[in-house]
Amino acid sequence: MPMFDEDNITKFKELETPFYYYDLNILRETLDACTNASAKYGFHVHYAMKANFNPKVLDMIQSYGIGADCVSGNEVKAAIEHGFGKENIVFAGVGKSDKEINLALDADIFCFNAESVQELFIINDLAKAKNKSAAIAIRINPNVDAHTHHFITTGLDENKFGINSWQLPDVVDALRKCDSLKFLGIHFHIGSQITDMEVYKNLCTRINEMQDWFADHGFEVKLLNTGGGLGVDYHNPDTNGTADFESYFKVFKDFLNVKPGQEVHFELGRALVAQCSALISRVLYVKNGQKKNFLVLDAGMTELIRPMLYQAYHQIENLSRESESNERGVAANRQSPTVHYDVVGPICESTDCFQKDVEMPESYRGDLIAIRTTGAYGEVMASGYNLRDRVGSVYSE
Ligand SMILES: *Cc1c(COP(=O)(O)O)cnc(C)c1O
Numbered sequence: 354m355p356m357f358d359e360d361n362i363t364k365f366k367e368l369e370t371p372f373y374y375y376d377l378n379i380l381r382e383t384l385d386a387c388t389n390a391s392a393k394y395g396f397h398v399h400y401a402m403k404a405n406f407n408p409k410v411l412d413m414i415q416s417y418g419i420g421a422d423c424v425s426g427n428e429v430k431a432a433i434e435h436g437f438g439k440e441n442i443v444f445a446g447v448g449k450s451d452k453e454i455n456l457a458l459d460a461d462i463f464c465f466n467a468e469s470v471q472e473l474f475i476i477n478d479l480a481k482a483k484n485k486s487a488a489i490a491i492r493i494n495p496n497v498d499a500h501t502h503h504f505i506t507t508g509l510d511e512n513k514f515g516i517n518s519w520q521l522p523d524v525v526d527a528l529r530k531c532d533s534l535k536f537l538g539i540h541f542h543i544g545s546q547i548t549d550m551e552v553y554k555n556l557c558t559r560i561n562e563m564q565d566w567f568a569d570h571g572f573e574v575k576l577l578n579t580g581g582g583l584g585v586d587y588h589n590p591d592t593n594g595t596a597d598f599e600s601y602f603k604v605f606k607d608f609l610n611v612k613p614g615q616e617v618h619f620e621l622g623r624a625l626v627a628q629c630s631a632l633i634s635r636v637l638y639v640k641n642g643q644k645k646n647f648l649v650l651d652a653g654m655t656e657l658i659r660p661m662l663y664q665a666y667h668q669i670e671n672l673s674r675e676s677e678s679n680e681r682g683v684a685a686n687r688q689s690p691t692v693h694y695d696v697v698g699p700i701c702e703s704t705d706c707f708q709k710d711v712e713m714p715e716s717y718r719g720d721l722i723a724i725r726t727t728g729a730y731g732e733v734m735a736s737g738y739n740l741r742d743r744v745g746s747v748y749s750e
Contacts, residue, residue: 356376356379356590356591356631356723356725357670357672357723361374361749362672362673362721365633365721365747366721368633368747369745370633370634370635370651370652370721371632371633371634371635371651371652371656371744371745372632372633372744372745372746372747373407373630373631373633373656373727373728373731373732373744373745373746373747374630374631374632374633374723374746374747374748375409375410375629375630375728375746375747375748376629376630376631376749377409377413377748377749377750378749379594379628379629380410380413380414380625380626380629380728382594382595383594383595383624383625383626383628383629384413384414384417384419384625386596386598386599387596387598387621387624387625388418388419389598390598390601390602391598391602391619393602393606394602394606394617395617396602396617396618396619397420397617397618397619398419398420398618398619398620398621399419399420399421399441399443399618399619399620399621400414400419400420400421400422400620400621400622400625401422401424401581401620401621401622401623402421402422402423402424402428402431402432402622403424403425403428403622403730403733404622404623404625404626404627404728404730404733405622405626405630405728405729405730405731405732405733406428406431406733407732408435409746409748410626410728411432411435412435412436414625415435415436419441419625420437420438420441420442420443420463421437421441421443422443422581422620423442423443423444423445424444424445424446425446425453426449426450426456426457429442429444429453429456429457429460429462430456430460433460439461439462440463442457442462442463443462443463443464443465443466443490443540443578443620444457444462444464444465444466445466445492445540445542445620446466446468447468447469447513447514449465449472451475454475454476454479455479455483458479458483458485458487459483461485463488464488464489464576464578465487465488465490466490466491466492466540466578467489467490467491467492468492468514468515468516469516470520470523470524470527473489473524473527473528473531473534474527474531476489476531476534477530477531477533477534478533480533480534481532481533485533486533486534487533487534487535488534488535489528489534489535489536490537490538490539490540490576490578491516491521491524491536491538491539492514492515492516492539492541492542493515493516493517493518493521493539493540493541493559493563494508494509494510494514494515494516494517494518495508495515495518495541495543495556495559495560495563496508496509496510496517496518496559497509497543497552497555497556497559498552499543499545499547499582500547500549500551500552501544501545501546501547501582501584502546502663502664502665504662504663504664505544505545505546505663506543506544507542507543507545508541508543508544508556514542515540515541515542518563518566521566521567525567525570525572528572536572536573537575538564538575538576538577538615538616539560539563539564539567539574539576539577539578540578540580541556541559541560541578541579541580542580542581542582542620543556543580543582544582545582545584545622546582546584546585546623547582547583547584548597550600550601553579553601553604553605553608554604554608556579557604557605557609557610558608560577560579560609561608561609561610564577564610564612574612574615575614575615575616576615576616576618577609577611577615577616577617577618578617578618578619578620579605579609579617579618579619579620580619580620581619581620581621581622581623581624583597583598583601583623583624584596584623584624585623585624585627585628585726585729587627587665587666587668587725587726588666588668590628590668590725590726595628596624598624601624602619605617605619622729622730623729623730625729626728626729627726627727627728627729628726628728629728630726630727630728630731630732631724631725631726631727632652632656632657632723632727632731632744633672633721633722633723634650634651634652634656634722634723634724635650635651635719635720635721635722636648636649636650636716636717636718636719636720636722637649637650637651637699637718638718639716639717646692646693646694646695647694647695647696647697648694648695648696648697648713648716648722649697649698649699650696650697650698650699650707650722651699652698652722652724652744653697653698653699653705653741654698654700654702654704654705654736654738655698655700655735655738655741655744656698656731656732656735656741656744657707657724657727657731657734657735658734658735658736659727659730659731659734660707660708661702661704661705661706662734666708667707667708667725667726668724668725668726669696669707669708669711669713669722669723669724669725670713670722670723670725671713671714671716671720671721671722672720672721672722672723673716673717673719673720673721674689674713674715674716674720675714689714689715690714690715691712691713691714691715692712692713692714692715692716693710693711693712693713694710694711694713695710695711696708696711696722699739700738700739700741701739707724732744732746
């Protein structure tokens with residue numbers, strides 16, 4: 354299903370750019386697909402809020418009964434404000450401050466995903482001071498290669514996240530000493546934009562080994578939290594707009610050794626929200642050079658930093674030229690000559706480039722440009738660098 358038609362392009366022409374456009378139908382279709390696939394196996398899904406905390410997006414996700422996966426105290430607060438039940442909130446992060454831990458204890462969240470032995474003692478002390486008991490899952494670094502970009506890999510020994518397996522004896526010592534902690538189970542998160550299901554199969558093997566290790570040491574594992582990371586198709590947002598939730602959950606169904614009474618949890622961010630949004634921008638200037646042509650947009654790394662931060666690919670479309678050719682009844686790009694452009698932003702940094710050498714219809718000042726699949730890690734990473742205006746949002750309904 355194409356995201357844009359004459360109606361919304363006409364509407365965009367009246368609006369100030371840049372802005373994030375949210376197609377709530379696409380979000381709904383994605384959430385339907387995810388919840389239908391996970392419900393088959395009784396799996397619990399949490400939404401990794403850091404991917405997008407736009408209020409309308411949060412409200413819709415919450416309405417599906419999905420839980421919240423938070424990585425800061427303010428995310429815990431926002432989850433509660435948007436109606437996520439406290440019994441459905443988990444809190445991860447390598448650097449939880451005392452203030453954030455206290456906030457989460459006061460909110461009686463479901464579980465802390467603890468990322469170091471030292472953190473266990475701190476949560477224990479803070480919980481004891483409040484006469485509370487804190488539920489804990491141990492985030493284990495499984496040393497599984499996510500086969501994704503190394504900037505977004507989190508589950509290797511060299512990464513800062515989680516507790517390495519050779520430290521687990523210290524973990525059980527700590528758990529025995531900390532009487533204000535309640536051990537629930539184990540947690541993993543190995544990286545993002547993972548599309549190779551073999552990776553998750555390998556993760557299942559490690560989870561099975563780890564839960565046996567805990568059981569052998571006298572700890573009942575009630576919860577297996579496999580984290581998130583399921584990838585989306587950045588190259589075909591219209592023809593392949595929904596992540597492959599069916600295959601994803603089925604791998605865990607087939608390869609995870611789930612014991613009676615155990616709960617299996619997931620923390621999906623990108624796969625739920627990436628495709629529902631596009632960054633809409635205008636061409637400010639066209640610079641034709643001897644070696645290169647530049648399209649200078651009114652959006653830059655201050656609105657979308659993924660290409661600059663992770664070398665990420667996003668499909669770029671000229672909506673004005675495509676709508677013109679559609680009006681003539683011919684497919685885009687056929688009639689009008691194409692030009693290779695470096696598509697850049699206005700920010701005073703050479704890295705402020707969305708993509709080099711993009712083949713596009715010949716473009717002009719004022720053309721509307723869509724940068725696709727920007728619902729995850731887009732708006733949330735916007736910054737005020739160069740004292741730019743805060744990027745706006747526009748909704749399909
Ligand atoms: C970011 C994050 C996720 C979600 O990752 P996606 O790739 O967006 O699915 C899940 N769990 C934790 C602990 C995270 O930090």
